[in-house]
Amino acid sequence: MPTTRDLLHARLQPAFDRLVAGSDPVVRPSDKADYQSNGVMAVAKSLGRPPREVAEEIVAHADLAGLASVDVAGPGFLNLTLSDEFLSSRLRDLTTDDRLGVARRDEPGVVVIDYSAPNVAKEMHVGHLRSTVIGDSLSRLFTFLGDDVVARNHIGDWGTPFGMLIEHLLDLGEDSAISELAIGDLNSFYKAARVKFDEDETFAERSRQRVVLLQGGESETRRLWRILVDQSVAYFQEVYAKLDVLLTPADAVGESYYNDMLADVVADLDAAGLLTESDGAKVVFPEGFVNREGEPLPVIVQKKDDGFGYAATDLAAVRDRVVNLRGRDLLYVVGAPQAQHFQMVWSVARMAGWLPDNVHIEHVSFGNVLGPDRKIFKTRSGDTVKLVSLIDEAIAAADTALRARGSQLAEDERLVLATQIARAAVKYADLSTERQRDYVFDLERMIAFEGDTGPYLAYAHARIRSIFRRLGNEPWSAPARLALTEPSARQLALGLLRFPEAIDEFTLGLAPHKLCVYLFDLAQRFTSFYENCPVLSSDGEVRAERLTLCAVTASTLSLGLSLLGIEAPEQM
RNA sequence: GCCCUCGUAGCUCAGCGGAUAGAGCACCGGCCUCCGAAGCCGGUGGCGCAGGUUCGAUUCCUGCCGGGGGCACCA
Numbered sequence: 001m002p003t004t005r006d007l008l009h010a011r012l013q014p015a016f017d018r019l020v021a022g023s024d025p026v027v028r029p030s031d032k033a034d035y036q037s038n039g040v041m042a043v044a045k046s047l048g049r050p051p052r053e054v055a056e057e058i059v060a061h062a063d064l065a066g067l068a069s070v071d072v073a074g075p076g077f078l079n080l081t082l083s084d085e086f087l088s089s090r091l092r093d094l095t096t097d098d099r100l101g102v103a104r105r106d107e108p109g110v111v112v113i114d115y116s117a118p119n120v121a122k123e124m125h126v127g128h129l130r131s132t133v134i135g136d137s138l139s140r141l142f143t144f145l146g147d148d149v150v151a152r153n154h155i156g157d158w159g160t161p162f163g164m165l166i167e168h169l170l171d172l173g174e175d176s177a178i179s180e181l182a183i184g185d186l187n188s189f190y191k192a193a194r195v196k197f198d199e200d201e202t203f204a205e206r207s208r209q210r211v212v213l214l215q216g217g218e219s220e221t222r223r224l225w226r227i228l229v230d231q232s233v234a235y236f237q238e239v240y241a242k243l244d245v246l247l248t249p250a251d252a253v254g255e256s257y258y259n260d261m262l263a264d265v266v267a268d269l270d271a272a273g274l275l276t277e278s279d280g281a282k283v284v285f286p287e288g289f290v291n292r293e294g295e296p297l298p299v300i301v302q303k304k305d306d307g308f309g310y311a312a313t314d315l316a317a318v319r320d321r322v323v324n325l326r327g328r329d330l331l332y333v334v335g336a337p338q339a340q341h342f343q344m345v346w347s348v349a350r351m352a353g354w355l356p357d358n359v360h361i362e363h364v365s366f367g368n369v370l371g372p373d374r375k376i377f378k379t380r381s382g383d384t385v386k387l388v389s390l391i392d393e394a395i396a397a398a399d400t401a402l403r404a405r406g407s408q409l410a411e412d413e414r415l416v417l418a419t420q421i422a423r424a425a426v427k428y429a430d431l432s433t434e435r436q437r438d439y440v441f442d443l444e445r446m447i448a449f450e451g452d453t454g455p456y457l458a459y460a461h462a463r464i465r466s467i468f469r470r471l472g473n474e475p476w477s478a479p480a481r482l483a484l485t486e487p488s489a490r491q492l493a494l495g496l497l498r499f500p501e502a503i504d505e506f507t508l509g510l511a512p513h514k515l516c517v518y519l520f521d522l523a524q525r526f527t528s529f530y531e532n533c534p535v536l537s538s539d540g541e542v543r544a545e546r547l548t549l550c551a552v553t554a555s556t557l558s559l560g561l562s563l564l565g566i567e568a569p570e571q572m
Numbered sequence: 573g574c575c576c577u578c579g580u581a582g583c584u585c586a587g588c589g590g591a592u593a594g595a596g597c598a599c600c601g602g603c604c605u606c607c608g609a610a611g612c613c614g615g616u617g618g619c620g621c622a623g624g625u626u627c628g629a630u631u632c633c634u635g636c637c638g639g640g641g642g643c644a645c646c647a
Contacts, residue, residue, distance in 0.1 A: 028588075038590050045627060074591050075627080119647085159647060255647080281645050291643055292573065303645040310647045337641055339576055367578075368640070376640090405610075433585065437578060438640070445584070449610035451596045452585075459610055467607060505588075517586060520595080527611060536607045572610085 001101050003500040004090070007067060008035055008080055015062040019043050019054065025078075029501075033079035034068070034494055040076040051076030087493050088482040094496060094552050095478045100559055101500040104146040109328030111142045112150045112321045116240075116247060117334070119156035120232040120254070121165050123187040124239050125384040126377050126441070127335070130366045133430045135333040136245045136565045137512045138364070142329075144563055145507065150325055153247055154317070155236075155254035157229050161193075163211035166224045167203060168193035174227065181231035187386075229254075242391050244423050244565060258316035262308045265315050266301055272352050280304030286347035289340070299344045311345050318349045322359055329360045331510065336365040336436070364510050367438035369430075377441050390441075394422035397447045398455070417569060421455050422447070424566045428454030431564050432516035452520050454566055457557060460523040462572040464554040467535055469571075471547070478548040479541050488529040489549060495525040496552050499560070512564060519560045526553045 002010070005027050012025040016039060023043045030036035040058060044051035055072040064070055068080045094100055115135020118124045135151070142149045168189070169177040180189055196203045213221040233252045240247045266282060269275045274284045276298070283298035291297045300309040321327045332342060342363045349355040371377040379385055399418035407414050429446035433439040449455045484490040502518035505511065535546040558568040 026590085028590085030591095031594085032591070036590090041590075041627060051627080077591065156647065161646085279644075283644075289643085290574070294574075295644095298644060300645050305645080307645080309645060311645095313647085335641090336577065340642055343576095365577085370640095374639085401610090434578095437585085440584075442584080445597075448597085451610095453596085456596095456610070459608090463608055463610085470607065509588085513586080514588090517595090520586095524595085528613090530607080531603095531612045534607065572608090 001093075001097075001103055001500070003101070003504060004082070004497050005029075005035065005501050008037070008064075011064050011067060012037055012039075012058070012062050012078075015058040016043060018061055019057070020046055027080075029498065030079065032073065032077070034082045035080040037070075037078035037080060040078060044076060082494070082497075084484065087484055087490070087497070090497050091482055091484075091493050091548065091552065092478055092480075094555075095548055098555075100552070100556055101497070102144070102503050103500070108146045108148060110150060110326050111138075111147045111329040111331065112152055112325055112327040113138055113142070113331045113333065114152045114154050114317075115139075115331075115333035116236075116245075117154045117156070118232075118236055120229050121161075121181070121186055121190050121193075122156070122232075123190075123384075124236060124387040126369050126387060126390055127384065128387055129369060129390070129426075130430055131333045131335070132240075132243065132245055132247075133427050133565065134364065134366060134435065134512060135331075136243075136247070137427075137431060137563065138331060138333065138510060139246055140563050140565055141503075141506060145503075147328075150321075150327070151247055151251040152253050152317075152321075153236075153251045155229075155233070155252050157232075157252075157254035158256040158259065160211050161190075162214055162225055162228070163207035163209070164193045164197040164203070165190070165228055166210050166214070166221065167206045168196065169224055169228065171196075174224075178227065178231060181228070181235065186232065186235065229256075239387055239391075242388065242419075243427075244567065246565075255310070255313050258313045258320065261316040261320065262312045265312050265319070266308075269301060269315075269348075269352055274348070274351055275301070284348045284351070286344050286351065288347070289344055297344070299348050311341070311348075314342075314345045315349055315352075315354070318346070318361070319354045322354060322356070327359060329362070331362055331364050333364045333366070336367065339363060339365055362510065364435070366435045367433075370438050370440045372440065372442070374440065391422060391426065394426050394443060394447060395419050397443055398422040398425065401447060401449065417572060420567045420569055421458065421572070424454030424458045424561070426454075427564060427566050428457065428516065431512040432520075434513050435511060452516075454561075457519055457523055457561060458566070458568050459572055460526060461554055461557040461561070461568040462570060464526070464550050464557075465570050467547075467550055468554075470536060476544055476547050478551075479544045482545045482548065483541070484545070486529075486533055488525070488532045489546070492522075492525045492529040492549055492553065495522045496549070496556055499556050502560075503563075506563075515560055515564060519557060522553065522556060522560075 009025055009027045016023045016025050020043050024039050026038040027035055040055045041051050044054040052072060055076045055078060059070050066083060067086050068082045070078050070080050073079050113135055116128060116132040118128050139149050139151055197207055214225055233249050237249060269284060275282055276285060278298055281300050281304045282302035283300050285296045285298050289297040299311045301312040302308055321330050346355060346361055369377045377385055395418050398421040402414055402418055425446040446453055447455060449459055484493050502515050505514035533546055535550060538546060561568045
């Protein structure tokens with residue numbers, strides 16, 4: 001089903017083409033009318049004719065019958081007002097459409113989304129929050145659109161630190177090491193290994209030898225390494241469960257997965273004549289990148305010690321995702337500091353012919369999470385904030401808020417609700433800001449039940465659902481025709497019809513905040529309607545119409561929030 | 573030094589080349605014998621600076637200022 005905006009555009013297009021072929025009607029939502037077309041002035045300019053005269057001519061030739069009325073305003077805007085018939089029939093359609101007007105992909109494709117990416121034997125911290133939450137939301141969105149989503153949790157499960165981690169594991173004894181890791185005490189494990197490595201030369205030497213054994217594939221070493229990885233992945237899974245994120249252990253396809261492909265990456269780059277030796281390292285120089293001295297900047301695929309750089313891994317991953325996974329879209333939900341690295345690696349991939357033009361590859365970068373001091377979010381003591389403690393604090397705050405308003409729920413039920421509210425708060429705060437911007441982590445603000453917050457939206461939904469609880473078993477159905485005479489009801493209906501457009505914007509811009517902005521606006525339209533239009537005390541057609549608006553609003557909020565990874569409880 | 577990114581109301585944020593730049597929080601003033609006031613209605617208050625492109629610039633381009641980040645073997 002095309003969006004309202006698309007329909008208007010399509011109906012206006014012939015009248016624009018008639019004057020200037022290929023000109024754009026530029027249809028936008030409007031605060032002057034329902035929609036407006038801004039394309040007239042440009043057409044008039046290129047024809048050298050007065051804009052209002054051109055506007056009148058376009059109006060005369062545009063077939064908007066049954067869809068909208070139009071009038072010319074200002075210097076040549078076309079103000080479009082949707083017809084009552086159209087609003088009514090569209091809204092009726094929505095009552096029986098569980099996609100709420102959002103079209104399924106005509107041609108589904110594979111969307112590979114790289115996100116979260118914690119490190120083995122290291123705590124997940126606030127730095128993983130945005131990647132995890134944004135990636136999860138994109139996963140849900142593309143799945144909903146009908147694409148085949150492949151999540152790639154590119155965990156850090158390889159490299160020199162594993163020498164010391166394995167040696168530390170042996171020192172502790174497997175059993176006690178496993179139990180330490182199982183309780184999620186990853187930081188102290190890593191730090192203890194690090195301290196020994198720095199202070200104990202014998203240990204450091206053992207660690208270096210262990211790295212050699214690991215890279216050589218020695219079976220006992222590999223078994224020990226596997227323990228570290230499995231324990232960590234199990235721990236990550238607890239964090240994902242707490243956050244209600246869809247990632248599974250099967251998605252944890254980390255750096256080590258590409259090990260066997262790295263030699264081929266180097267050999268193939270060499271065969272293609274792209275490889276250069278520079279300072280002992282094997283590198284490729286993509287065009288357009290220079291260092292501080294203005295000299296060409298290389299992508300290092302193999303270091304002078306023969307180890308592979310992470311660029312080699314990323315090149316192998318691009319190849320794997322193009323050739324084996326057949327990805328149409330390759331998305332990397334990774335922090336902004338990696339921007340240049342990706343540009344360089346992809347540039348090399350294109351030079352090597354591994355990245356065809358029909359594959360859409362994009363770095364879905366994002367800004368930092370800041371503390372109250374507007375610096376990178378840290379604890380008072382300067383440590384990074386553990387992701388679990390961040391969520392736990394949010395849950396505690398939500399629980400306090402629930403108790404403060406005299407929640408009648410039993411302790412365990414209240415805790416479930418507090419957890420849902422906490423997730424809604426943290427995720428919405430993260431997703432509702434334009435991705436590239438930094439944002440300040442302010443628990444008090446995000447957990448608030450008033451204002452532009454996750455809890456507010458969840459509440460708006462719960463409040464509507466309560467209407468239907470009060471309705472009990474009383475049967476009702478959408479009227480054949482909705483009058484929408486009350487302005488606030490009409491505004492709400494208009495908002496409901498816009499849902500597919502919000503999804504379009506979300507998808508096109510990989511911009512969850514577009515959906516957030518839409519949902520908050522919708523919730524405000526609803527409360528305004530609810531204030532002006534009593535539902536349960538009305539009757540007949542009016543009551544049926546109002547119930548219809550309530551039902552579709554609740555569905556839209558619920559579906560919209562679900563695409564953000566946020567639950568909408570029936571009751572709060 | 574070069575490159576990327578951000579700069580909108582006191583604070584937190586929207587604004588897809590178009591009309592008087594919109595919300596939320598805070599503040600001020602109205603609304604609860606009435607479906608959940610976690611709300612509604614109204615008010616105060618703003619595009620970092622300077623050029624340019626355009627019929628029209630918060631939006632695009634250039635320069636400057638300010639914050640953050642990156643710039644060869646840790647990923």
